[in-house]
Amino acid sequence: NAGVTQTPKFRILKIGQSMTLQCTQDMNHNYMYWYRQDPGMGLKLIYYSVGAGITDKGEVPNGYNVSRSTTEDFPLRLELAAPSQTSVYFCASLKGSGTEAFFGQGTRLTVV
Amino acid sequence: EDQVTQSPEALRLQEGESSSLNCSYTVSGLRGLFWYRQDPGKGPEFLFTLYSAGEEKEKERLKATLTKKESFLHITAPKPEDSATYLCAVRPVPYNTDKLIFGTGTRLQVFP
Known part of the structure; x- marks a missing residue:
């Protein structure tokens, strides 16, 4: 199993550009999450999904969108990138209630 | 607020100098406390899950304990390879979303 795979690993965007961060998992996990990690701030939840076709907002959803058309994939869309979205983004998944979360290696995004 | x-x-x-890391939490109800290790440029890696006060888990030089208000990660005779950021996260009630709330982490450096 590859686990949770994120692409790209690094990206530089100009202000106002859009992009999609890809996340796929091959563990048949129902629950998937997107977090952002800023220096000294811990991980903040952006969006999450408890199954295909179901998504909901986390703590910091503004400026982002998600979709969950399959169990495996959970892409994160940034529309009109802003410098405040410069961060490291992590995708995570877990099988079911009470189990541990598995994280991808992260996408480091810089908006200039 | 959690x-x-x-x-x-x-x-x-x-x-070789033993010490402890602290994680204190305020939640309406606890459905699990998780410890993760994060190396620079990598995603968090799962270490332990604790569910109830009095529970303890061990792995090599690490031992995690849980009380009703806090958790400790004890590191016995650490080695340089234990250097990393250690993250604590809680999963509060209700559990249907399985959201994790993270602390900001403890950055550990072990010198030879």
């Missing part, structure tokens, strides 16, 4: 606080923010230890 909250997780970790201390200290940073810790420097000599190889």
Whole structure:
């Protein structure tokens, strides 16, 4: 199993550009999450999904969108990138209630 | 409001010098406390899950304990390869979303 795979690993965007961060998992996990990690701030939840076709907002959803058309994939869309979205983004998944979360290696995004 | 606080923010230890990291939490109900290790440029890696006060888990030089208000990660005779950021996260009730609330982490450096 590859686990949770994120692409790209690094990206530089100009202000106002859009992009999609890809996340796929091959563990048949129902629950998937997107977090952002800023220096000294811990991980903040952006969006999450408890199954295909179901998504909901986390703590910091503004400026982002998600979709969950399959169990495996959970892409994160940034529309009109802003410098405040410069961060490291992590995708995570877990099988079911009470189990541990598995994280991808992260996408480091810089908006200039 | 659900909250997780970790201390200290940073810790420097000599190889072999044992110490403890603290994670205090305020949640309406706890459905699990998780410890993760994060190396620079990598995603968090799962270490332990604790579910009830009095529970303990061990792995090599690490031992995690849980009370009703806090958790400790004890590091016995650390080695330089234990250097990393250690993250604590809680899963509060209700459990249907399985959201994790993270602390800001403790950055551990172990010197030979």
